[in-house]
Amino acid sequence: MVGATEPDTRPYLKLLGRVALHDCDGRDLTPKSRRSVCLLAFLALQRDGQATREKICGLLWSGRGDEQARDSLRQTLADLRRTLGARAKQLLRATRDTIGIELGELRVDVRIVEQMLAQGNPEAILFAADHWDGGLLEGLLSPDPEFDAWLSIERTYITEIFVRSADVALAVAVRTGCEPDLHKLAEYLIRIEPTNEAAHSALIGWALDKGNASAALRRYEACREAFRRDLDSEPPLALRRLAEAAQNPQREALSRQASGRSLTCRRLPSVALIARPPVGPPEFTNGLAGFLFEELVGALGRSHSLALLLPTHPDERLDATYTLTMNMWVDERRLQASFRLSRNIDRTHLLSERMDNENLGIVAESLADLDRIVSHVEYAIATDHRQAAKELEDAYSLWLNADQLTESFRPADLASAVSMLHRAAALDSGFSRPIAGLASIQLSYPMANPGNEATPQSFSEALALAKNAVAIDPWDARNHGVLGWAYYRTGLYTQGEREFRRAVELDPCDPLVLIAASEGLAYSGDANAAVKYAERAFLLHPAAPDFFHCFGLQAFAILGAYERALFHGSALRSFGLAEPLAWNAFALAKSARHDEARASTVAFLQVVENHWGGACNFSPAAALKWLDQIILVADRHRREEFLACIATLLTEVTGSPMPITTYTP
Structure with missing residues (x-):
């Protein structure tokens, strides 16, 4: 039959949920040991399907001597060969130093899910969700602490x-009003992350x-039960407000009717996204155009920093401040x-961006280009809105102008910003960002005002403000970044590191979130993440403004990448x-x-x-x-190395020996 596909006869390894290995006829090949x-799962998750014997022994027999561990590995490998039977020769390969499996001869559910998620479109994510049958190796009792x-x-x-992928697809489903996808994705997310x-x-x-207020309240009760059970806390303020709206549906309806739009849309500059019909052969353009549009909707x-509006039909005119047209x-x-x-008000052109892909498909580089384009759109709108907002007194405009003032870190600018943020x-x-801004300024005062002693009370107040901002809008990545700094300043490094990682998870395409997370994770010693971000x-x-280069300078200096640190130091126009x-x-x-x-x-001495x-x-x-007192480096050795170096330099330039009394953060 033309077009028929050959059945896949490879064994299927299920690692999500309870581990199981079956051949194409359904026979159970799952090892009993x-x-x-663990050996089969570990090899299946390696990029090339193989690992050294030394690495495997360290994972599965870390408490035994080398010879005893290698003997145990040989016995385990023999047991695995017996279980696989005739398939063992196809699947397993072993040398004196390494053991591996032929990934091309095995279907692995984790790899199928990863391939689906890499495609990025909602259909692929829904397909991946169907394959999600629980956490990795769920229910398996680990044989060794290292494993x-x-x-x-x-x-x-x-x-x-x-x-992360399902969150993006859910945002698209919410924006486009696709009820089946919304429900399916939300239910899967709650199953994985209650x-x-x-x-x-x-x-x-x-x-x-x-x-349907009663259904909304039932959903909220299930939500509250999950938060109490897993986090021993009440749901965030944003969810509690939805519950209040469900309890007072008439008042909520009147409020929406009076405002004409949600609070979020009212406070942010609005952007209408228009997609022109694609040009080219339909067999190529139709699917690609839809996918590209959905990815752009998800990114926006x-x-x-903006409220996205989508037309429901081609001729609909939207009351938006800006229009982004895609061809x-x-x-x-x-x-x-x-x-x-x-x-829109005067048709002024603000930005032109372009994507060019030699292949007919959207690959990872294309999606990175899309993230860059969205970042440029945000920057162009913020810059334009800041110019237009000189005489405006709305919350967003006040926050935006205050945010610009804080970039200098000058005490006078910080004081002006505080007044504007209180008004906002x-x-x-x-609107959470003014509160997060107040927390950020309070955390910055000791750096901007040398000699003024930072009190634990002031940092505790900043921590309370940052927590309040996160409670108001838990999906704003920048709020989590500010909370990360607040935790660091109060000595809670583990909690701070978690907030920086959460910020990047929420918005991996916001440059400000990334640069803050980079410096924060450099302080905690995660070099790979710090460099990548x-x-x-x-x-x-x-x-990139000056404070980006300040963050880059400090992050790379902490990590020991001195040439890269000095590059950012030389890019600074001024040291505030x-x-x-x-x-x-x-x-x-x-x-x-x-010299x-x-x-x-x-x-340094002159500025201080x-x-x-x-x-x-x-x-x-x-x-x-x-x-x-102000540096935040968690590693005591690195901290003392830095202070000893500065003390030596101060001794050289002043002629007076500098005593070091190490401060405990």
């Missing part, structure tokens, strides 16, 4: 990529929109797309803070550029002295003590 199961540690990381990674706020919000909000829908065409098997942003918070109590932040931002000058001097000294290091140390406001008189020793 726990360590055989348990490895499994914990793999479980977290696989869960995170599914939740306290997933976006999923609960989507289901409760959908019931409210349909006028994650933004907390797509295929020419000689080359996919191209253009994006044009304009201001008073105008719209449901910093590089992505600078790639996405169309005009003293701490980056100290890190610049440290990087220069470590690069054996001693420049001493010059940067002198500049010019802004000194401490109770004691300024002195180089007092400046060193202040620096000791």
